Amino acid sequence: MSQDKTLNRQILLASRPQGEPSSQNFILREQQLPTAAELAEGQVLIRNHFLSLDPYMRGRMNDGKSYAAPQPLGEVMLGGTAGEVVASRNANFTVGDKVVGMGGWQEYFLVDATQRGVLQKVDTTHIPLSAYLGAVGMPGVTAWYGLVKIINPKAGETVVVSAASGAVGSVVGQLAKARGARAVGLAGGADKCRYVVEELGFDACIDYKQHPDLRSLSAALKAACPDGIDGHFENVGGMILDAVMLRANAFSRVAMCGMISGYNGEPIPLAAPQLILSNRMKVEGFIVSEHMDVWPEALKELGGLVASGKLKFRESVAQGIAAAPEAFLGLLKGRNFGKQLVKLV
Amino acid sequence: MSQDKTLNRQILLASRPQGEPSSQNFILREQQLPTAAELAEGQVLIRNHFLSLDPYMRGRMNDGKSYAAPQPLGEVMLGGTAGEVVASRNANFTVGDKVVGMGGWQEYFLVDATQRGVLQKVDTTHIPLSAYLGAVGMPGVTAWYGLVKIINPKAGETVVVSAASGAVGSVVGQLAKARGARAVGLAGGADKCRYVVEELGFDACIDYKQHPDLRSLSAALKAACPDGIDGHFENVGGMILDAVMLRANAFSRVAMCGMISGYNGEPIPLAAPQLILSNRMKVEGFIVSEHMDVWPEALKELGGLVASGKLKFRESVAQGIAAAPEAFLGLLKGRNFGKQLVKLV
CATH class of the missing domain: 3.90.180.10 (Medium-chain alcohol dehydrogenases, catalytic domain)
Structure with missing residues (x-):
């Protein structure tokens, strides 16, 4: 200069x-x-x-x-x-x-x-x-931590992620697919959903804007997740989390990463916490900056996938x-x- | 015969x-x-x-x-x-x-x-x-599993348990004390609370019947748990869980064992699930009969404590x-x- x-x-x-x-x-x-x-x-x-x-x-x-x-x-x-x-x-x-x-x-x-x-x-x-x-930075490691360390999906399990076309959600689904799981996204609008399925390779994506009530969203999740939900990565909260919990399988895991629906102070109660008990769920909140020990491992995988073109964003x-x-x-x-x-x- | x-x-x-x-x-x-x-x-x-x-x-x-x-x-x-x-x-x-x-x-x-x-x-x-x-049977092992395997309190941490004078809760608090934690109970009525503190040796017990609203119950928890809450064993759900979450520390653990407040079908929403994220909490439901592998270890400790008079019920x-x-x-x-x-x- x-x-x-x-x-x-x-x-x-x-x-x-x-x-x-x-x-x-x-x-x-x-x-x-x-x-x-x-x-x-x-x-x-x-x-x-x-x-x-x-x-x-x-x-x-x-x-x-x-x-x-x-x-x-x-x-x-x-x-x-x-x-x-x-x-x-x-x-x-x-x-x-x-x-x-x-x-x-x-x-x-x-x-x-x-x-x-x-x-x-x-x-x-x-x-x-x-x-x-993005994918090789904080959002990518966030996705990696929640998916690998909390949800830890087995091949054949179903993983749902909200804000699926976003910086974090897009990585969650692609990492789940790489582990042999079924990946189902939630996103706002037909364009985003098409991208999530056609470009990112998710198995299905639900346009939550087409499902303004719990009953409708829950039915859409049932159709997209015929074997129930084993893991959920939550970026949004509110009705989306309620709907996911209604389809959660026994021993399912929820990684709580964001609750953007409540960021402005709106109440976002969880309708049926008793499902955590009856489905023996684990619901865990995390902040990726508190897990610096996993960053090298996560960045190694994420960097390799981006460099080889396998992880899209x-x-x-x-x-x-x-x-x-x-x-x-x-x-x-x-x-x-x-x-x-x-x-x- | x-x-x-x-x-x-x-x-x-x-x-x-x-x-x-x-x-x-x-x-x-x-x-x-x-x-x-x-x-x-x-x-x-x-x-x-x-x-x-x-x-x-x-x-x-x-x-x-x-x-x-x-x-x-x-x-x-x-x-x-x-x-x-x-x-x-x-x-x-x-x-x-x-x-x-x-x-x-x-x-x-x-x-x-x-x-x-x-x-x-x-x-x-x-x-x-x-x-x-009771203490050397299913309720005792239930207490042991939730406390040891989910809450896993360190010495000096604070553990809260609802239904503290009951078959499960009474064991939770005594096991927490044996591990050097502060044990705080919630029970219904002065007699039960007196028993929980004087006979079972909890550090404090809150009569939830004296606290009909969230604000009052939360204030009582603040007084009884000056360093916040690190572990909670939930037998009741509803407002008790809401109040506990308002006092939960970072990295606190909730063992979801029972939600008796909702057993008859009443809605028992969780008011502020975003606290799971902001406090990086882990909330885990469990059924003790699905963890038969821990029964021998649990029953050995529980039986020894009852036989020696150290575990009261x-x-x-x-x-x-x-x-x-x-x-x-x-x-x-x-x-x-x-x-x-x-x-x-």
């Missing part, structure tokens, strides 16, 4: 949403970056190429008890990024290196890379850079940092189709 | 309850028993001394899908019994042997004891016969087979105090 001052555009959390968030909760700020010569020893400056938008961010916008600290007001929104080193005073990173990290909703990421784990170099020879924010790409808030609000409403990214270059 | 014909009084299921069961659902029948000389090869005739009444029996009175076959209409109610061999044409059993089995709601139990596992000889030198239906004893239906209806309403038995001799 030149020695001229460069502007870094950032999105900050301006206020906490009451219920459904809006673009008013965010604000764009421009900040001057240091020049290469001004970097402190150990620092690396990255130009972010892609910003990852993920449902978990909605939870962090709230104040109050949760598994993660709230996103601070007036600070850059947290988020995963993939980019290229443009200046470095750190022996481990060279200009041109492709890296991923928690760079936040901004165009440039200035970080002290002497802290272990804050920046990972990635190889883009066989895997596109953006995939490190799709991206919704918004353009420019200013578009991030609207893209995020759309993600919460299911308007994305596949992994939601913001392209910053 | 004499060669005279002996009458065997039995309680049959006459009709399936619609909602709350009543004495009208049962009928008493008298049947003639064979004489000792009339036994077939391999058969054993037992005089039942005690009949065990347990909440699971309510579920079996219903028709429809469950983990166990429904109790057939017009047949002797199923149930565990402890008694004494009064006639035998089986080399493994001798008149005078004390035995336990699924003898049913009747005074005598005629069984082909060549079938493996239908009849177990028990030693009453240090353990009273009735305890084999209490019994509610109804007298005579004709009293069984009313005693069972009382059990479902929590009128028992400790293990509910019917004494038949």
